[in-house]
Amino acid sequence: MNDTLPKAIAGMASPESEVRVASATEIYRLGRALADHAVYPWWSDPEISELLEGAHPFVTVGLAVHPEQFQKIREAGGSPRLADVPLDQDAQEFELHLPGGLSLDVLTSSDPAGDGAIAKYLRKFGEGIQQIEFRCKDVDRATRILREKYSVQPVYPASRPGADGARVNFFLVSAPGASKVLIEFYEPALRLE
Numbered sequence: 001m002n003d004t005l006p007k008a009i010a011g012m013a014s015p016e017s018e019v020r021v022a023s024a025t026e027i028y029r030l031g032r033a034l035a036d037h038a039v040y041p042w043w044s045d046p047e048i049s050e051l052l053e054g055a056h057p058f059v060t061v062g063l064a065v066h067p068e069q070f071q072k073i074r075e076a077g078g079s080p081r082l083a084d085v086p087l088d089q090d091a092q093e094f095e096l097h098l099p100g101g102l103s104l105d106v107l108t109s110s111d112p113a114g115d116g117a118i119a120k121y122l123r124k125f126g127e128g129i130q131q132i133e134f135r136c137k138d139v140d141r142a143t144r145i146l147r148e149k150y151s152v153q154p155v156y157p158a159s160r161p162g163a164d165g166a167r168v169n170f171f172l173v174s175a176p177g178a179s180k181v182l183i184e185f186y187e188p189a190l191r192l193e
Contacts, residue, residue, distance in 0.1 A: 005030060009065060009127050012106075013072035020076060021098055027129065028102045031061030035132035038175040039183060045149060051142045052134050052185075060095070060103040062184070064121050064130035067092075070108035083163035090116025093163055105133065105163075131170070136185040139167045143185070146171060165189030 004026060011023030042048045065073065070092065074080065080094045093107045107130060109119035121130050136142050139159040146152040155170035162168035167187040175181035 005128060009063070009069065012063075013069065013076045015076060024096060024098050024102055024104055025100070027063055027104060028061050028098075031063075031129045031132050032059060034129065034175045034181045035059065035061075035134075035183060038173040038181045039134075042146070042150065045145065048142060048145055051137045051145075053137070058103070058135040060105050060133040060135075061129055062093075062105040062107055062131035062133055063128070064107045064118050064125075065127045066122060067108045067112060069127065070106060073106050084165070085163045086161050089162075090114050091118045091163075105131075131182040131184045133184040133186055136187050139169050139185045139187045143169050159185075159187065162186055 008023040008026040008030075011019045012027070014020050014023070042052075074094055077094075077096055080096065083093045083095070085091045085093060090110050091107055092110055093105050096104045096106065098104070107118050109116050109122060112119050112122065118130065143154045143159065147154065152171050152173060155172065159167040159169045162184075166189055169185050171183045171185070172180045173183055
């Protein structure tokens with residue numbers, strides 16, 4: 001059994017910044033490998049490519065961990081701000097932005113025994129890469145294109161509220177070495193900051 005991901009998750013809580021960066025880099029690499037293969041056919045569509053920022057998409061790997069590990073990683077990372085997550089999603093999350101443009105969302109459940117997506121994921125699979133997130137200029141338009149041109153069904157019929165006021169939708173698609181990978185398209189909320 002490959003223990004690369006569990007070691008990288010543990011390394012995210014290291015007091016040594018070099019270990020945390022190396023661990024985050026490995027998690028990001030693993031997530032991107034899953035996602036890139038799964039979404040590869042979509043890049044041939046000029047409109048999808050434009051909506052996902054073309055040759056330089058902004059991709060975030062979503063890492064689901066148990067609440068105790070979530071706290072350890074957050075403290076080791078300097079206690080980044082918690083995202084404002086809609087209550088019905090039963091989740092806590094924060095972002096980590098690292099050298100080289102790497103971006104991770106660290107996620108956990110507010111109620112590990114609850115019915116939220118993260119709680120269910122952790123019970124079924126344990127800690128791991130839960131989703132790969134692509135910043136998108138228009139989530140509803142991208143959803144329609146995937147449905148109409150590629151027969152990819154979204155998890156939700158239309159975008160819904162996500163963390164920090166973003167609009168989101170999800171797609172469960174095939175990936176090598178995994179039965180499916182969860183892809184999230186998110187449209188950030190406009191901010192005046």
